[in-house]
Amino acid sequence: MSLYLCVDCGGSKTSAVICDKSGNIVGRALGGPSNFSYLSLQDFRTAISLTISDALKTCTSPPSVDPVPLPPTGDTPFAAAWFGVSGIDSPSAIAEVTPTLSTLLGLPVGPRLAVANDTHLLAAPVRMHPDINHAVGIIGGTGGIAVSFRENDVGFDQLGRVGGWGWILGDEGGGFHVGREAVRQIVGETDAASVRAVPPQESVLTKRVLERFGLKNVLDILVAIHMPDPVATALTAETHPQFTLLREKRLSSLAPLVFKSAFEDADPLAIRVVQSTSRTFALQIATLLGDRDEHRPNLVKAQDAVVSFGGSLVGVEAYRKMILDALAELGHVFRYVEFVGDAAATGAKGLVASFATK
Incomplete structure (x- = not known):
């Protein structure tokens, strides 16, 4: 599988959305809070791991009832992933959490694994307006x-x-x-x-x-x-x-x-x-x-x-x-005002689009 994952990690909940290479949403799940400032690295990993695993379960038809193991037991199903994390506010915080996410997904640290503050997911609507x-x-x-x-x-x-x-x-x-x-x-x-x-x-x-x-x-x-x-x-x-x-x-x-x-x-x-x-x-x-x-x-x-x-x-x-x-x-x-009701879905589709041109 070539799946594209976006995880919106907030103070109230974690939202994970998975798209296929055509930009269709094939899996999604909600989990508990995952603000990095309020959690230990282990608790943060647990929160997002459970949510991503639940999202992967919905990628099959019919949805799987068995947990999907993370890290993957074989080749990773993910082509790329984008994490927007509340509480990630500095290069040192990104450097601290990125190796954990890399291991969790089986993705090497690099261009196919993006980690940033959750506000970065809201930048995508600028692509809807070619004049700005x-x-x-x-x-x-x-x-x-x-x-x-x-x-x-x-x-x-x-x-x-x-x-x-x-x-x-x-x-x-x-x-x-x-x-x-x-x-x-x-x-x-x-x-x-x-x-x-x-x-x-x-x-x-x-x-x-x-x-x-x-x-x-x-x-x-x-x-x-x-x-x-x-x-x-x-x-x-x-x-x-x-x-x-x-x-x-x-x-x-x-x-x-x-x-x-x-x-x-x-x-x-x-x-x-x-x-x-x-x-x-x-x-x-x-x-x-x-x-x-x-x-x-x-x-x-x-x-x-x-x-x-x-x-x-x-x-x-x-x-x-x-x-x-x-x-x-x-x-x-x-000039324009947008409300992004599902930042994880917007981010996942944007991730597909960004790699489609590469």
Whole structure:
């Protein structure tokens, strides 16, 4: 077999898509989180190995029920592979993980095994627009990051990047940022009400967050958020499953509640949260944009580029529009806007196309 594999490794899930040499998708699978920053090399290998094996099982007709061994027992079925990995942010990180992936797939280190940050998968849409050669990939999922690219004869040159620093340092625009801002706004409302000696204004979002943690008092949220890992032994998964989450997940898992409250219920507090996070994210993205000069040769002019979004949060059109509107207020309007709902599939097909010309 001559199969082309693309794996999108994110903070919430791993997506693997396999194409044949004609660009047809012949296998796919979803697995658990595989952000390289949050896992040991062994745990990262386990997560992607299980997902790729499951994807290979779907390549047969009917699909196989038996596990597909990795590394391959004989010749590798893969002609090429492309890994877009969240948490891979430096040449040293790529050098650390590449030999493991090479062994896992039976592919030699070299041009047929590409490893990069997951934003690189979002550069592909620039090939849909022959009048431009610049792209800005924006991921807003569990975390947030933006990277700019210039197309070359064989692929893409990375120009600049901003964000993607992890939940402790930032991840603006992503689920952690939205969840953290929600708690900040909720507690801030309570603090402000204390000096007015009146109850804070009722909020659908506040009610949902308190229910999420099984609490009655807003200030008890602070204990719930800061409770260390692992959780206290008095709390069990059966009675308090919300506290069994790691601290980062306790906040990032609030994002769906915020979006529901803002975009379905028009809750004022929730709307303020998404306005704040989208503006902050836009200010960060704007670092990549503008007119190039001798001091900043890697800036990208928005009107000469495509912006390509990927991730669960920016998959919500209303939130994506908020980010674009905030960028427009800063003077950055992109010529084209794309949303890549399946980055692994886009990457796999792009991988086939790139090798078809070689």
